Amino acid sequence: MMKLKRIIEGIKVISESLDREIRIMEVCGTHTVNIFRFGIKTLLPENIKIISGPGCPVCVTPDFYIENAVNLAKSGIRILTFGDMVRVPGISSSLEEVGNYEVVYSPFDIFGKIKNSKEYVFLGVGFETTTPLVAWLIEELKRRRIKNVSVYSAHKLIPPPLEILDKESRIDGFILPGHVSTIIGRKAYLFLNKPSVISGFEAEDILQSIFMLIYLIKNKKKGVLNQYKRSVRENGNLEAKKIIYDVFESVDSVWRGLGMIKKSGLEIKKEYKDFDAEKRYGLKEIEERKETGCRCGEVIKGEIEPVDCPLFAKKCTPERPLGPCMVSSEGTCSAYYKYGISN
Amino acid sequence: MCLGVPLKIFKKEGQWAIVKDRGIERKINISFTPQVKEGDYVIVHAGFSISILKKDEAEEVLKIYDEIKKNY
Numbered sequence: 001m002m003k004l005k006r007i008i009e010g011i012k013v014i015s016e017s018l019d020r021e022i023r024i025m026e027v028c029g030t031h032t033v034n035i036f037r038f039g040i041k042t043l044l045p046e047n048i049k050i051i052s053g054p055g056c057p058v059c060v061t062p063d064f065y066i067e068n069a070v071n072l073a074k075s076g077i078r079i080l081t082f083g084d085m086v087r088v089p090g091i092s093s094s095l096e097e098v099g100n101y102e103v104v105y106s107p108f109d110i111f112g113k114i115k116n117s118k119e120y121v122f123l124g125v126g127f128e129t130t131t132p133l134v135a136w137l138i139e140e141l142k143r144r145r146i147k148n149v150s151v152y153s154a155h156k157l158i159p160p161p162l163e164i165l166d167k168e169s170r171i172d173g174f175i176l177p178g179h180v181s182t183i184i185g186r187k188a189y190l191f192l193n194k195p196s197v198i199s200g201f202e203a204e205d206i207l208q209s210i211f212m213l214i215y216l217i218k219n220k221k222k223g224v225l226n227q228y229k230r231s232v233r234e235n236g237n238l239e240a241k242k243i244i245y246d247v248f249e250s251v252d253s254v255w256r257g258l259g260m261i262k263k264s265g266l267e268i269k270k271e272y273k274d275f276d277a278e279k280r281y282g283l284k285e286i287e288e289r290k291e292t293g294c295r296c297g298e299v300i301k302g303e304i305e306p307v308d309c310p311l312f313a314k315k316c317t318p319e320r321p322l323g324p325c326m327v328s329s330e331g332t333c334s335a336y337y338k339y340g341i342s343n
Numbered sequence: 344m345c346l347g348v349p350l351k352i353f354k355k356e357g358q359w360a361i362v363k364d365r366g367i368e369r370k371i372n373i374s375f376t377p378q379v380k381e382g383d384y385v386i387v388h389a390g391f392s393i394s395i396l397k398k399d400e401a402e403e404v405l406k407i408y409d410e411i412k413k414n415y
Contacts, residue, residue, distance in 0.1 A: 030345040106390025108372055129345065133391050136374055174415070179345040182386065182394045201347035202407065230400040231347075231386050237393055240375040 005208045008043050014214045015045040022048050022217055023170055024210065025302055027055035027158060028177035029330025030201055036339040039201040040210075047216065051302035052335075055177060056160050057126045057154075058084045058328035059300060064286045065125075066090035066156045067078025072121050072152075072281060073100040080110050080149075081123040082130075088327045091286070107137035114149055119224045121277045124153040129179040131266060132240035134248035138268065138275050145244045150171045153268055153275035156253060160264035166192050171302065173213045175206070178228045183244075185236030189224045200228040247272055254285070256324065294323030299332050306333040313337055318321055349401035349406065350382035350392075362387065 006097040015022070025038065026032065032052045035041060041050060067090035073079045079101035086096045086103065095101045104110055114120055134151060141149055141152045158180050165171060174196040176189060181198045188194060195216035199209035209227040216223060226232055244266070253265020268276040277283060294316065295309040306312045306325070316322040318334055325331035350362035350371070355402035358374045362385070369390075373379050376392045384401030396404075 028345070106372075108390055129393065131389050132375060132393075134391055136372070136391070175403075177345075178347065179386070179388055179393065201345060202404065204407070205347075230396050230404075231394040233394075235373055239377065242394060 001119040003271075004101040004204055004207065007204065007211050008151075010211050011046055011048065011214060014050055014204065014211070014218050018047060018214070018218055019045065020308070022172045022214060023051055023302070024049065024173055024175060025051045025053040025165065025171045026177075026199075026279075027053040027162065028180070029056035030177075030179075031055065031070075031175060031177065031199065031206065032332055032335050034201055034203070035206060035329055036335045038206070040203065040206055042255065043207070044210070047243055048210065050175075050210075050342065051171070052299070052332040053165060053174075053302055054160075054255060054258060054300045056300075056325070056328050056332070057130070057156065059087070059296060059324040059331050060257065061125055061154050061227050061324065062254045062256050063089075063091050063287075065090060065096070065152075067286055068120070068283045069123055069152065070095060070098050070113065072277070072283075073098045077121055077281075078099070078102065078121045079123060080104055080120055082125065084330070085125060087321065088324050089321065095254070099206075107133045110149065111140075111144075114146070118148065120149045121281075122149065122152045124155055127156055127177070127180050128160050128183040128240075128244070128323065129177075131182065131228060131248065132243050135243040138247050138272050139243070141275050142272060145185040145308065147274070150275045150280050151268065152283065153248070153266055155248065155266040156255065157264050157266065159184070160261045161255060161258055162189070163191060164258070164261065165301070166194050168301075173197075175209050175213065176224070178205075180233060181226075181228065181232045181236070181241045183237050185241075186226050186232060186234050187225055187227075187309055192224060193222060195225075197225045198228050198232050200231070211289055215284070217274065252274075252278045255300075257300040272287045291321050295326040296323040296331075299325050306336040345388065346385065349396050349402070349404055350387050351401075352379055352381050352383050352385060355379065355381050360392070386398075 021267035197209040250263040321327040325333040
């Protein structure tokens with residue numbers, strides 16, 4: 001506990017020597033949640049602001065992807081998915097409203113669930129931490145010659161949006177995601193011009209990362225520091241990186257709130273086309289739904305806080321979410337709501 | 344959701360292993376950490392180990408967890 005006190009004191013000392021507001025962006029859903037859970041914002045000096053960037057995979061998945069999944073479920077194809085996707089509204093409805101889905105904890109769980117008489121689609125949603133697991137699933141489907149299961153990929157890469165946000169002048173530095181970094185390694189971020197720190201998930205990890213980051217900012221130093229050395233290596237996890245690019249290739253991809261970002265998504269390679277739901281069912285980008293007033297896109301870019309959205313905690317609540325930032329437990333709006341941050 | 348709790352490898356069998364987490368046994372896939380040995384601590388994401396931790400660092404984290412559990 002003494003160590004925590006020392007870190008907080010260190011942050012205070014540096015912040016006092018900074019004569020302006022410092023805006024730090026984190027890009028990890030678990031960081032978003034843990035910053036609230038541990039009350040980290042209340043421990044920070046007033047001029048240190050933490051903003052939640054596009055670190056929640058569900059929140060950046062576009063409407064049309066959910067709608068395609070909903071339509072597959074309606075047509076009788078059983079959806080296999082991680083739990084977070086179930087309540088996200090598509091264009092017409094959510095999976096929860098349609099039914100015909102099963103939640104899995106791990107991709108390998110599906111082998112205990114599938115029956116020969118049905119067709120299944122697994123929703124591949126997530127960043128570099130989750131993608132190797134789904135790549136493993138696709139290889140395993142091929143190895144076991146399973147014909148009635150395919151994967152609908154909405155996998156995304158973290159460095160491409162960071163490259164865009166790095167040019168955003170209102171952000172002073174990044175706290176980088178611990179487990180995405182465990183896969184891709186520290187060196188994957190060396191293109192960043194703003195100071196950055198890879199962080200673990202405990203209160204002490206996050207506070208230490210903030211301390212390291214504001215130290216870099218104060219001394220006008222660039223660089224990617226690694227606070228989460230116990231899990232993150234310079235080159236990441238080589239086996240996991242290899243399987244990603246054995247099975248997937250990078251393509252331009254739409255992020256909710258950020259639009260199309262070049263080479264930021266992952267598509268299943270031709271060699272595995274039999275397991276690609278997009279090809280098997282001819283799934284296409286469909287028109288986005290009409291404006292609901294949801295400002296999740298601006299929240300993800302750090303332009304506004306959830307409380308700046310007129311729907312927040314009024315028309316949009318975790319029980320009746322209007323947008324993905326409120327649906328996912330890792331979404332910024334959901335975390336604000338849960339921990340009672342209001343006007 | 345990312346869990347930073349280190350889990351100890353209890354038994355290894357091919358690309359699978361059993362981890363023990365406070366009395367609960369779980370099966371995980373170790374394809375991405377093939378060099379892992381019984382007794383090692385790993386970080387697990389959705390049923391797959393993604394990194395191997397040094398013993399002293401893992402035990403330090405677990406000590407913090409135990410401390411929190413004791414106090415709250």
